[in-house]
Amino acid sequence: MRRKSMDKICLASDNYAPVHPDVIEAILSCNTGPSVAYGDDPWTKKAIELIQHEFKNECKVLIVPNGTGANVLSLRICCQRYQSVLVSDISHIDHQESGAAEALVGCKLLKVASINGKIYPEAIKKRIEAEKAFGKHSSKPAVLSIAQSTEVGTVYTLAELEAISMLCKQENILLHIDGCRIFNASVYLNASLSEIIQVANPDIVSFGGTKNGLMGVESVLIFNKDLCDGADHLQKQSLQLLSKMRYASAQYIPFFKNKLWKSLAQNANDKAKKIADIIKNTKNMHLTHEVETNQIFFTVPCSWIHLIQEHVTCYLWNKEKNEIRFIASWNTTEEEIISLKTLFSKISRIS
Structure with missing residues (x-):
């Protein structure tokens, strides 16, 4: 099950994910x-x-x-x-x-x-x-x-x-x-x-x-x-x-x-780990908690928030800290990870 190419990348919550x-x-x-x-x-x-x-x-x-x-x-x-x-x-x-x-x-x-x-x-x-x-x-x-x-x-x-x-x-x-x-x-x-x-x-x-x-x-x-x-x-x-x-x-x-529960959770965790690695390697992005399961919390410069939210459905978790929360799901794809990496690279260059 894949998202439409014109849709945002959805990392708001595993509750947003479709049913298997x-x-x-x-x-x-x-x-x-x-x-x-x-x-x-x-x-x-x-x-x-x-x-x-x-x-x-x-x-x-x-x-x-x-x-x-x-x-x-x-x-x-x-x-x-x-x-x-x-x-x-x-x-x-x-x-x-x-x-x-x-x-x-x-x-x-x-x-x-x-x-x-x-x-x-x-x-x-x-x-x-x-x-x-x-x-x-x-x-x-x-x-x-x-x-x-x-x-x-x-x-x-x-x-x-x-x-x-x-x-x-x-x-x-x-x-x-x-x-x-x-x-x-x-x-x-x-x-x-x-x-x-x-x-x-x-x-x-x-x-x-x-x-x-x-x-x-x-x-x-x-x-x-x-x-x-x-x-x-x-x-x-x-x-x-x-x-x-x-x-x-x-x-x-x-x-x-x-x-089945294990393979679904494994995908969510694996994709979260890949997102965390991208964040670690992007200038001015910082993880605020260890990424051990499928939730990712990180801070960004304030001016980046709207740029990210234009392309990614996600929550601004802590406005004072400019902290964003991503949650990967069983349905998060490798293509979405690649798109996210490209997005972060682009934002870091223009900001």
Whole structure:
């Protein structure tokens, strides 16, 4: 699938990318007549079976339509209204979900200072202790939520995940992983999805798909069996139970067949690395974060911004710093990389 030659290069978001043809075919293939609603259909059962096989049958799977819904449902399953959730100070849950967690879960979000997108045990522990200092006058920390990969595309190493997991057990708090781009993290770490989960030992995971070639489906994976009771009711109450679920669930079937998810994430990561190399070799362009997955953050002279945006669909991430964000996708092509290199070379010469 290629863009039209007259279109801009699209690096705004992996959400902008088209749906993989195999996924469209899977959706059409389940449109064969009536089928049981609300997830009791054979396609949903197959999707759940494939996901559970990936994680050695250790989780309960709830299919949901979007990432914010997955995060909210996960936190509702884990958290009471008087409790709080520890998050990175740049987390998607805090900054880009319209206050959904606080409005719909009723919890308080406690920000933890991040370094290059990641939060570490020492800072997490310090924030927990500060919140507990006033006893019943403060919220009670109950959940730590981290993103893998992070909001700036960096990845927690397996050792870092293990350290965070140990801290959660020591502090008796639950661990939630926002895994909307966990596939890109898996490719970067050269570790299987199950290996990441085994090391991190999370209680619950928001499991992605939409950002990696699917049309509109995510999942909540519950690894802590103590959290399963009532989860189905919370899914319905949280407006995340699809009626014609087969059309969502069917997307996961080709996704796990022959590890399609891996090849799609691999392309996104590889193209991001090539873009990063171009930026490194272009005068007056500077990366602001290590490029480990498919997100690229970089600064340019102010006068370059409109020149870039004339040819590239992208976000001005931080206006004060002249920082731009690119995100490569499964559909980013080699031709687009070449065009981008030519564009940057031209801009650097005329400016």
